[in-house]
Amino acid sequence: MSATHAFDVVVIGAGLAGFRAALRSAALGSRVAVIERMPDFGGSSILAGGFFAFAGTDLQHSRSIKDTDELLRQDLLELGHGANDPALVEAYVKYQLEEYKYIVGLGTHFMELQPSSGHSVPRGHRADPKQLMSILDAQARAEKNITFFYSTRAQRLEKAANGSRINTVVTHGTAGEVNFEARQGIVLCSGGFSRAKDLLQVFAPHVRRSVPAGGLGNEGDGLKMAWEHGAAFADLGYVNGTFGTYPYPEADELPAVIFPVYRGGICVNKQAKRFMSESKSYKSLGEAVLLQESGIAFQIFDQKIMDQAVADVPSYNFRAIEAKGRIPKADTIAELAGKLDIPAHTLADTLGLYNRDVASGVDSHFGRTNLSHTFGNLAAIDTAPYYGFPSTAMLSTTYGGLRVNAGMQVLNIWGDPIPGLFAAGEIMGGLHGESYMTGSALGKALIFGRIAGESAAAA
Ligand SMILES: Cc1cc2nc3c(=O)[nH]c(=O)nc-3n(C[C@H](O)[C@H](O)[C@H](O)COP(=O)(O)OP(=O)(O)OC[C@H]3O[C@@H](n4cnc5c(N)ncnc54)[C@H](O)[C@@H]3O)c2cc1C
Numbered sequence: 001m002s003a004t005h006a007f008d009v010v011v012i013g014a015g016l017a018g019f020r021a022a023l024r025s026a027a028l029g030s031r032v033a034v035i036e037r038m039p040d041f042g043g044s045s046i047l048a049g050g051f052f053a054f055a056g057t058d059l060q061h062s063r064s065i066k067d068t069d070e071l072l073r074q075d076l077l078e079l080g081h082g083a084n085d086p087a088l089v090e091a092y093v094k095y096q097l098e099e100y101k102y103i104v105g106l107g108t109h110f111m112e113l114q115p116s117s118g119h120s121v122p123r124g125h126r127a128d129p130k131q132l133m134s135i136l137d138a139q140a141r142a143e144k145n146i147t148f149f150y151s152t153r154a155q156r157l158e159k160a161a162n163g164s165r166i167n168t169v170v171t172h173g174t175a176g177e178v179n180f181e182a183r184q185g186i187v188l189c190s191g192g193f194s195r196a197k198d199l200l201q202v203f204a205p206h207v208r209r210s211v212p213a214g215g216l217g218n219e220g221d222g223l224k225m226a227w228e229h230g231a232a233f234a235d236l237g238y239v240n241g242t243f244g245t246y247p248y249p250e251a252d253e254l255p256a257v258i259f260p261v262y263r264g265g266i267c268v269n270k271q272a273k274r275f276m277s278e279s280k281s282y283k284s285l286g287e288a289v290l291l292q293e294s295g296i297a298f299q300i301f302d303q304k305i306m307d308q309a310v311a312d313v314p315s316y317n318f319r320a321i322e323a324k325g326r327i328p329k330a331d332t333i334a335e336l337a338g339k340l341d342i343p344a345h346t347l348a349d350t351l352g353l354y355n356r357d358v359a360s361g362v363d364s365h366f367g368r369t370n371l372s373h374t375f376g377n378l379a380a381i382d383t384a385p386y387y388g389f390p391s392t393a394m395l396s397t398t399y400g401g402l403r404v405n406a407g408m409q410v411l412n413i414w415g416d417p418i419p420g421l422f423a424a425g426e427i428m429g430g431l432h433g434e435s436y437m438t439g440s441a442l443g444k445a446l447i448f449g450r451i452a453g454e455s456a457a458a459a
Pocket of ligand 1: 012013014015016017018035036037038041042043044045046047048049050051052053152153154155189190191192213214215216217218219220221222255396397424425426427438439440441442443445
């Protein structure tokens with residue numbers, strides 16, 4: 001016979017969404033179990049670049065950046081191309097500033113503000129995810145209402161004997177098979193499926209050439225568990241890799257991305273031709289690069305852009321990648337083309353046309369108007385030495401997942417809530433729609449984790 005533990009709320013997954021859900025439920029008086037299949041907390045959250053999409057913060061004010069809820073809402077909807085669920089966008093916008101203040105109040109230090117993919121104004125608030133997760137871990141450990149169960153893998157969800165709602169998580173771990181009964185609610189925070197070959201094959205075969213980068217436990221267990229109970233999915237058709245990673249990582253290397261394109265570089269394929277506007281989201285670039293020969297492109301840039309490298313922002317720390325010998329450098333375009341093994345004449349033509357277009361103010365090929373999204377002015381790439389970084393897409397995040405309502409209740413395929421079941425973070429879809437704003441994945445783990453914790457505690 002399996003042992004049974006009874007709690008008010010059972011949270012599956014000890015990433016950012018799980019921590020936030022647990023802390024919120026516990027603060028509202030619920031006794032909470034957090035079940036994590038790995039021996040330690042973190043998931044993808046602790047591996048992240050640390051960017052959060054917040055608007056109207058004191059940090060932005062201090063830099064005279066005018067950002068508002070309205071602008072954030074507009075950007076999210078514009079990026080989603082009408083495929084995002086407006087109720088989820090609204091929920092994000094409503095709580096984002098409160099959640100920013102909450103984690104700042106706990107001691108989270110936001111180091112830097114960066115404009116990035118999908119931002120009309122610099123909105124990428126960067127924290128150290130290790131610091132943030134350690135702070136939340138300490139908070140949770142100090143909370144008498146929260147108990148952690150590590151190395152414990154949730155396997156199935158079961159309904160109460162009277163069939164009224166899902167109330168049990170069947171787990172397997174070092175203590176053997178253990179059932180966790182939830183009097184109020186079960187919150188799925190088990191992250192995405194970037195490590196699940198079987199689910200990727202079904203939902204996102206187009207990303208099979210990308211470099212895997214998500215948390216090692218992110219095999220889509222929660223999706224399967226909810227699926228068994230009729231859960232509906234959202235946004236799964238839009239899973240894309242993140243552009244900008246080196247295609248030939250060492251074994252066990254944690255892939256990193258860099259974006260010289262968002263400082264004014266261009267992107268060319270093996271034929272030395274541009275293939276889209278480089279100011280698009282890195283998800284769109286990720287999708288496009290995998291369609292190029294060998295799934296590879298080259299970010300081409302010059303010394304002016306290299307001089308904008310930022311040492312403590314990984315995605316702009318071009319020097320760190322250069323130091324690894326991964327960014328060939330040359331005094332002429334022809335020499336650079338030789339080092340990248342792409343046609344020199346075509347690269348010269350591509351750059352020549354691009355620079356003329358920048359001077360005339362019209363990108364005649366792809367209509368690029370800004371550095372990233374609608375931010376920043378284009379400049380000619382004309383200052384030697386020149387650089388080229390071979391880039392492909394990494395699969396860090398799967399974005400789409402369970403369909404939920406604004407209270408984070410998981411919905412079935414008919415649009416009705418599945419009683420007893422909530423979800424937050426990367427396991428759920430609906431916020432992003434077709435594309436993705438930098439910082440909105442960590443943002444949604446935090447914000448929707450809070451809402452899910454609140455809803456479960458009220459159930
Ligand atoms: C390299 C990288 C860089 C990124 N950079 C950014 C960024 O800068 N900004 C941004 O917004 N987003 C970024 N992301 C995405 C973002 O980190 C994630 O979407 C977010 O952290 C997901 O949080 P989560 O709590 O939902 O899931 P996770 O943090 O992945 O946590 C899920 C947890 O559930 C556990 N779990 C899974 N299955 C089970 C099971 N059956 N039983 C028990 N536990 C289970 C996992 O082991 C994991 O610990 C990045 C991701 C990566 C990988």
